[in-house]
Amino acid sequence: MEFLVSIEVRLPPDMDPAARETVLAGETTRGQELMKAGVIVRIWRVPGRLANVAIWQAANATELHELLTSLPVWPYAQIEVTALATHPLEADSIV
Amino acid sequence: MEFLVSIEVRLPPDMDPAARETVLAGETTRGQELMKAGVIVRIWRVPGRLANVAIWQAANATELHELLTSLPVWPYAQIEVTALATHPLEADSIV
Amino acid sequence: MEFLVSIEVRLPPDMDPAARETVLAGETTRGQELMKAGVIVRIWRVPGRLANVAIWQAANATELHELLTSLPVWPYAQIEVTALATHPLEADSIV
Amino acid sequence: MEFLVSIEVRLPPDMDPAARETVLAGETTRGQELMKAGVIVRIWRVPGRLANVAIWQAANATELHELLTSLPVWPYAQIEVTALATHPLEADSIV
Amino acid sequence: MEFLVSIEVRLPPDMDPAARETVLAGETTRGQELMKAGVIVRIWRVPGRLANVAIWQAANATELHELLTSLPVWPYAQIEVTALATHPLEADSIV
Amino acid sequence: MEFLVSIEVRLPPDMDPAARETVLAGETTRGQELMKAGVIVRIWRVPGRLANVAIWQAANATELHELLTSLPVWPYAQIEVTALATHPLEADSIV
Amino acid sequence: MEFLVSIEVRLPPDMDPAARETVLAGETTRGQELMKAGVIVRIWRVPGRLANVAIWQAANATELHELLTSLPVWPYAQIEVTALATHPLEADSIV
Amino acid sequence: MEFLVSIEVRLPPDMDPAARETVLAGETTRGQELMKAGVIVRIWRVPGRLANVAIWQAANATELHELLTSLPVWPYAQIEVTALATHPLEADSIV
Amino acid sequence: MEFLVSIEVRLPPDMDPAARETVLAGETTRGQELMKAGVIVRIWRVPGRLANVAIWQAANATELHELLTSLPVWPYAQIEVTALATHPLEADSIV
Amino acid sequence: MEFLVSIEVRLPPDMDPAARETVLAGETTRGQELMKAGVIVRIWRVPGRLANVAIWQAANATELHELLTSLPVWPYAQIEVTALATHPLEADSIV
Numbered sequence: 001m002e003f004l005v006s007i008e009v010r011l012p013p014d015m016d017p018a019a020r021e022t023v024l025a026g027e028t029t030r031g032q033e034l035m036k037a038g039v040i041v042r043i044w045r046v047p048g049r050l051a052n053v054a055i056w057q058a059a060n061a062t063e064l065h066e067l068l069t070s071l072p073v074w075p076y077a078q079i080e081v082t083a084l085a086t087h088p089l090e091a092d093s094i095v
Numbered sequence: 096m097e098f099l100v101s102i103e104v105r106l107p108p109d110m111d112p113a114a115r116e117t118v119l120a121g122e123t124t125r126g127q128e129l130m131k132a133g134v135i136v137r138i139w140r141v142p143g144r145l146a147n148v149a150i151w152q153a154a155n156a157t158e159l160h161e162l163l164t165s166l167p168v169w170p171y172a173q174i175e176v177t178a179l180a181t182h183p184l185e186a187d188s189i190v
Numbered sequence: 191m192e193f194l195v196s197i198e199v200r201l202p203p204d205m206d207p208a209a210r211e212t213v214l215a216g217e218t219t220r221g222q223e224l225m226k227a228g229v230i231v232r233i234w235r236v237p238g239r240l241a242n243v244a245i246w247q248a249a250n251a252t253e254l255h256e257l258l259t260s261l262p263v264w265p266y267a268q269i270e271v272t273a274l275a276t277h278p279l280e281a282d283s284i285v
Numbered sequence: 286m287e288f289l290v291s292i293e294v295r296l297p298p299d300m301d302p303a304a305r306e307t308v309l310a311g312e313t314t315r316g317q318e319l320m321k322a323g324v325i326v327r328i329w330r331v332p333g334r335l336a337n338v339a340i341w342q343a344a345n346a347t348e349l350h351e352l353l354t355s356l357p358v359w360p361y362a363q364i365e366v367t368a369l370a371t372h373p374l375e376a377d378s379i380v
Numbered sequence: 381m382e383f384l385v386s387i388e389v390r391l392p393p394d395m396d397p398a399a400r401e402t403v404l405a406g407e408t409t410r411g412q413e414l415m416k417a418g419v420i421v422r423i424w425r426v427p428g429r430l431a432n433v434a435i436w437q438a439a440n441a442t443e444l445h446e447l448l449t450s451l452p453v454w455p456y457a458q459i460e461v462t463a464l465a466t467h468p469l470e471a472d473s474i475v
Numbered sequence: 476m477e478f479l480v481s482i483e484v485r486l487p488p489d490m491d492p493a494a495r496e497t498v499l500a501g502e503t504t505r506g507q508e509l510m511k512a513g514v515i516v517r518i519w520r521v522p523g524r525l526a527n528v529a530i531w532q533a534a535n536a537t538e539l540h541e542l543l544t545s546l547p548v549w550p551y552a553q554i555e556v557t558a559l560a561t562h563p564l565e566a567d568s569i570v
Numbered sequence: 571m572e573f574l575v576s577i578e579v580r581l582p583p584d585m586d587p588a589a590r591e592t593v594l595a596g597e598t599t600r601g602q603e604l605m606k607a608g609v610i611v612r613i614w615r616v617p618g619r620l621a622n623v624a625i626w627q628a629a630n631a632t633e634l635h636e637l638l639t640s641l642p643v644w645p646y647a648q649i650e651v652t653a654l655a656t657h658p659l660e661a662d663s664i665v
Numbered sequence: 666m667e668f669l670v671s672i673e674v675r676l677p678p679d680m681d682p683a684a685r686e687t688v689l690a691g692e693t694t695r696g697q698e699l700m701k702a703g704v705i706v707r708i709w710r711v712p713g714r715l716a717n718v719a720i721w722q723a724a725n726a727t728e729l730h731e732l733l734t735s736l737p738v739w740p741y742a743q744i745e746v747t748a749l750a751t752h753p754l755e756a757d758s759i760v
Numbered sequence: 761m762e763f764l765v766s767i768e769v770r771l772p773p774d775m776d777p778a779a780r781e782t783v784l785a786g787e788t789t790r791g792q793e794l795m796k797a798g799v800i801v802r803i804w805r806v807p808g809r810l811a812n813v814a815i816w817q818a819a820n821a822t823e824l825h826e827l828l829t830s831l832p833v834w835p836y837a838q839i840e841v842t843a844l845a846t847h848p849l850e851a852d853s854i855v
Numbered sequence: 856m857e858f859l860v861s862i863e864v865r866l867p868p869d870m871d872p873a874a875r876e877t878v879l880a881g882e883t884t885r886g887q888e889l890m891k892a893g894v895i896v897r898i899w900r901v902p903g904r905l906a907n908v909a910i911w912q913a914a915n916a917t918e919l920h921e922l923l924t925s926l927p928v929w930p931y932a933q934i935e936v937t938a939l940a941t942h943p944l945e946a947d948s949i950v
Contacts, residue, residue, distance in 0.1 A: 001096075001155040001156060002614065003178070003237075004614070004623055005238065007238075011930075012203065012204075013867065013930050013931055014867075028658070028659070031659045032659065035659055035660075040659070042612070042625070042660070043657040043659050043660055044572065044574070044654035044655060044656070044657050044660075045654070045655040045656065045657045045658075045916075045917070045920055046652065046654070046655070046936075047653060047654075047655045047858075047916045047917075047919045047920040047923065047934075047936045048860065048862075048919070048920060048923040048924075048932075048934030048935070048936050049934055052657055053574055053652070053654070054657075055612070060096040060155075060178075060180075061096060061178040061179055061180040061235075061237045062096075062180040062181045062235070062237075064178075064180065064237045064238070065180040065235055065237040065238060068237065068238040069238075075201075075203050076203055077238075079237075079238030079239055080238070081178060081236075081237045081238050082178075082616065082623070083098070083155075083156040083159075083176060083177075083178035083617060084156055084614035084615070084616070084617075084623070085155075085156040085157040085159065085160040085614060085615035085616070085617045086157045086614070086615065087613040087614050087615045087622055087624075088598070088615075089598070089601045089602065089605055089610070089613050090605075090612070090613055090614075097234065098617075099234070099243055100618065102618075106360075107583065107584075108297065108360050108361055109297075123278070123279070126279045127279065130279055130280075135279070137232070137245070137280070138277040138279050138280055139192065139194070139274035139275060139276070139277050139280075140274070140275040140276065140277045140278070140346075140347070140350055141272065141274070141275070141366075142273060142274075142275045142288075142346045142347075142349045142350040142353065142364075142366045143290065143292075143349070143350060143353040143354075143362075143364030143365070143366050144364055147277055148194055148272070148274070149277075150232070156615075156617045157615070157617075159617045159618070160615055160617040160618060163617065163618040164618075170581075170583045171583055172618075174618030174619055175618070176616075176617045176618050177236065177243070178237060179234035179235070179236070179237075179243070180234060180235040180236070180237045181234070181235065182233040182234050182235045182242055182244075183218070183235070184218070184221045184222065184225055184230070184233050185225075185232070185233055185234075191286075191345040191346060191347075193368070193427075195428065197428075202393065202394075250286040250345075250368075250370075251286060251368040251369055251370040251425075251427045252286075252370040252371045252425070252427075254368075254370065254427045254428070255370040255425055255427040255428060258427065258428040259428075265391075265393050266393055267428075269427075269428030269429055270428070271368060271426075271427045271428050272368075273288070273345075273346040273349075273366060273367075273368035274346055275345075275346040275347040275349065275350040276347045287424065289424070289433055296550075298487065298550050298551055299487075313468070313469070316469045317469065320469055320470075325469070327422070327435070327470070328467040328469050328470055329382065329384070329464035329465060329466070329467050329470075330464070330465040330466065330467045330468075330536075330537070330540055331462065331464070331465070331556075332463060332464075332465045332478075332536045332537075332539045332540040332543065332554075332556045333480065333482075333539070333540060333543040333544075333552075333554030333555070333556050334554055337467055338384055338462070338464070339467075340422070367426065367433070368427060369424035369425070369426070369427075369433070370424060370425040370426070370427045371424070371425065372423040372424050372425045372432055372434075373408070373425075374408070374411045374412065374415055374420070374423050375415075375422070375423055375424075381476075381535045381536060381537075383558070383807075385808065387808075392773070392774075440476040440535075440558075440560075441476060441558040441559055441560040441805075441807045442476075442560040442561045442805070442807075444558075444560065444807045444808070445560040445805055445807040445808060448807065448808040449808075455771075455773050456773055457808075459807075459808030459809055460808070461558060461806075461807045461808050463478070463535075463536040463539075463556060463557075463558035464536055465535075465536040465537040465539065465540040466537040477804065479804070479813055486740075488677065488740050488741055489677075503848070503849070506849045507849065510849055510850075515849070517802070517815070517850070518847040518849050518850055519762065519764070519844035519845060519846070519847050519850075520726075520727070520730055520844070520845040520846065520847045520848075521746075521842065521844070521845070522668075522726040522727075522729045522730040522733065522746045522843060522844075522845045523670065523672075523729070523730060523733040523734075523742075523744030523745070523746050524744055527847055528764055528842070528844070529847075530802070557806065557813070558807060559804035559805070559806070559807075559813070560804060560805040560806070560807045561804070561805065562803040562804050562805045562812055562814075563788070563805075564788070564791045564792065564795055564800070564803050565795075565802070565803055565804075571856075571915040571916060571917075573712075573938070575713065577713075582678065582679075630856040630915075630938075630940075631710075631712040631856060631938040631939055631940040632710070632712075632856075632940040632941045634712045634713070634938075634940065635710055635712040635713060635940040638712065638713040639713075645676075645678050646678055647713075649712075649713030649714055650713070651711075651712045651713050651938060652938075653858070653915075653916040653919075653936060653937075653938035654916055655915075655916040655917040655919065655920040656917040666761075666820040666821060666822075667899065668843070669899070669908055693943070693944070696944045697944065700944055700945075705944070707897070707910070707945070708942040708944050708945055709857065709859070709939035709940060709941070709942050709945075710939070710940040710941065710942045710943075711937065711939070711940070712938060712939075712940045717942055718859055718937070718939070719942075720897070725761040725820075725843075725845075726761060726843040726844055726845040727845040727846045729843075729845065730845040746843060747843075747901065747908070748763070748820075748821040748824075748841060748842075748843035748902060749821055749899035749900070749901070749902075749908070750820075750821040750822040750824065750825040750899060750900040750901070750902045751822045751899070751900065752898040752899050752900045752907055752909075753883070753900075754883070754886045754887065754890055754895070754898050755890075755897070755898055755899075763902075765903065767903075772868070772869075821900075821902045822900070822902075824902045824903070825900055825902040825903060828902065828903040829903075835866075835868045836868055837903075839902075839903035839904055840903070841901075841902045841903050
């Protein structure tokens with residue numbers, strides 16, 4: 001099942017630079033793992049913001065929650081999830 | 096998988112009374128079917144409004160969409176869906 | 191009487207880790223008590239957020255307020271309450 | 286139990302004048318009954334709008350819903366309900 | 381003249397406990413004075429929040445502002461004021 | 476006592492032109508009366524909209540409501556009222 | 571360049587059934603063309619609503635506007651467009 | 666003085682096609698006049714909507730209002746105006 | 761040209777009392793200057809808030825911006841500006 | 856391709872004055888570079904706020920994101936981007 005996930009990260013402006021680097025580097029590593037595993041199907045940057053929208057693949061919302069909370073930026077993130085249904089245009093294209 | 100579904104129905108005030116009756120009677124019948132089938136797990140009336148909040152059980156968002164569009168009030172409804180994850184307190188209580 | 195209660199917890203990112211653990215551990219304990227007592231009827235995690243939606247059973251809003259303020263996360267929580275009426279579909283199913 | 290209820294009425298500008306009169310006259314009659322019965326504890330007009338805020342007394346949200354739907358303006362009304370808890374200042378004053 | 385006043389208090393989670401106690405104790409004392417003086421006509425707790433809605437009686441908005449700023453929680457409060465007009469149902473009941 | 480009043484008028488695009496003229500001409504006449512009477516203290520057009528913001532003078536919200544409902548556009552208007560308190564800068568300037 | 575496009579369709583409940591069918595059938599045909607052309611990259615149904623979210627590929631916003639207004643449902647649609655930037659995780663995966 | 670003006674046009678879906686054509690053709694003619702006169706400095710289409718954002722030049726808000734209400738689409742338009750101040754970067758570039 | 765300006769000031773609750781006094785005293789002095797100069801035409805307190813609404817007179821938005829940023833509370837203020845056009849009722853009254 | 860970009864900067868009131876100066880001076884320098892390069896086509900100050908609206912020229916959203924994150928105020932900025940399509944009135948004027 002696919003989900004549309006919007007993530008906006010709000011790192012405090014006065015955050016320790018080293019801590020900031022650690023979080024962002026960890027985020028890249030974890031993101032790469034999730035892409036290789038097929039969990040993050042597609043991901044885009046929202047221009048001008050430390051934010052992204054992405055398509056996530058998970059068995060259900062419970063698994064999705066575990067995956068989202070595995071992100072190093074999670075304590076700093078505002079996350080919105082929309083459950084997605086198959087659209088007839090894609091169902092047709094499968095035939 | 097469970098979903099929190101909010102449905103607000105807006106029947107036009109000048110709707111033909113017979114058509115209104117037909118829609119609402121059909122809604123009751125369809126609602127009873129969905130409750131017996133275990134699709135609507137719980138349902139509550141929002142006081143003062145032709146609206147309800149309910150817990151729906153469906154395999155995924157695609158099946159949920161088919162179920163929601165089977166409601167006779169669907170053309171008049173404003174529907175909001177939130178995918179729900181298992182909460183640790185309920186997971187614990189299973190043990 | 192049942193209430194739909196949405197709770198979003200905002201722990202400061204720079205919160206002392208031990209204090210954070212204490213609050214969250216206390217929350218689990220209190221939550222288990224409230225479930226055993228039948229106060230929390232059902233509870234779900236909102237995916238991607240330190241948030242939940244739940245059905246609470248209380249005699250009235252005054253008792254509900256006392257129960258909600260007994261949660262260790264209360265000073266950090268944003269809480270929304272909706273009073274719920276019995277829906278005809280559930281009233282029918284009782285007969 | 287008391288509820289804060291906001292009611293905004295939107296009668297269509299092209300509504301038949303006689304029908305409009307009937308609805309508004311019926312509303313006054315029903316409102317007087319509910320005040321005499323102690324259901325509407327206090328009621329105020331929101332200046333400039335066909336709207337009011339009021340304190341309603343009902344056993345619970347189910348009874349409140351039945352009372353609100355008994356209003357002749359109900360099909361034209363937008364209604365918001367807030368469940369109210371006893372405030373310590375009023376609890377103290379009872380002692 | 382009566383006003384509907386909503387007050388939400390946001391005390392910082394890391395506020396000094398003694399200072400917090402002082403503010404809240406002062407609030408109770410001031411609240412009792414305002415109730416005895418007939419300024420606060422009715423007051424309710426919004427369940428789950430450090431918030432209340434109340435009916436305030438004041439000669440006009442200028443006097444109301446002075447009364448509201450006399451509250452010890454004022455520096456921490458978010459306040460919304462709605463001016464209330466007499467509703468015909470209450471005007472009738474006076475006759 | 477003064478009030479900040481925002482009025483937005485929504486005349487249906489398919490309104491009968493003569494009826495439209497009657498409403499708008501009546502509005503001008505009534506507006507002139509209210510200005511001469513000192514009820515409308517100042518009034519401005521919101522650019523690009525059939526809307527205005529104005530300062531109204533009335534004994535209280537009840538009188539204000541009667542004045543606002545005397546406007547011919549009232550059935551088509553969306554009205555927002557803010558009660559205004561005297562600002563110290565104006566109080567000082569009186570001295 | 572890719573765009574996130576949300577489309578919500580509001581067909582009037584009293585729309586002529588044949589006209590409704592014509593619009594929706596034309597929408598399917600046009601959607602299939604746009605998918606085959608690689609314009610609509612991915613598309614999902616928002617559960618419970620006559621709405622979808624999709625990823626559109628277009629040279630720029632001008633071309634996107636022409637493509638969106640070619641949809642038969644366009645006169646009934648509420649459309650939101652978000653320009654998307656390449657996310658580093660996808661840029662990396664290209665390497 | 667320059668203003669940022671957002672205009673969204675909502676033509677009723679069941680509008681008479683000839684009337685629709687007349688309005689839109691008149692809009693193009695009037696727009697061309699306003700561009701030649703230097704009133705509309707720049708204008709863009711918001712993709713997917715019958716909407717535009719533009720920079721308007723007018724002596725003040727009163728003149729702007731007269732210009733905006735001269736548009737044939739005005740009775741169908743939702744208009745938002747933001748007064749713009751000179752930015753130091755443009756002031757500098759003049760030197 | 762006149763502008764409707766809403767200013768809400770958010771002084772941090774833990775602000776140094778002396779600094780707070782300095783800002784607020786400076787604000788009063790600057791406000792008195794602006795009133796004497798005819799820049800602030802009228803000003804009102806929004807009851808219950810450290811906020812005001814006022815009518816400002818300035819040649820244009822650029823001058824208005826300079827005047828607003830001359831306020832000592834500016835770094836703590838949330839400011840909303842609405843450009844105002846002359847209303848026909850005031851234009852008429854000039855004749 | 857052009858974009859409408861709104862930038863609101865929120866510098867903490869207790870920010871070190873030297874750091875504040877450094878950020879704002881760097882912002883001016885970077886802004887001048889972007890104007891000379893034709894990236895910032897037009898820019899305006901939103902009166903009363905540390906905010907601007909501007910027209911940015913970039914090949915696509917990815918390039919725009921890189922340009923926006925090159926601003927020294929970026930860590931303190933709230934940025935909204937709207938992709939702009941060519942309006943027929945400007946397309947005509949090119950001919």
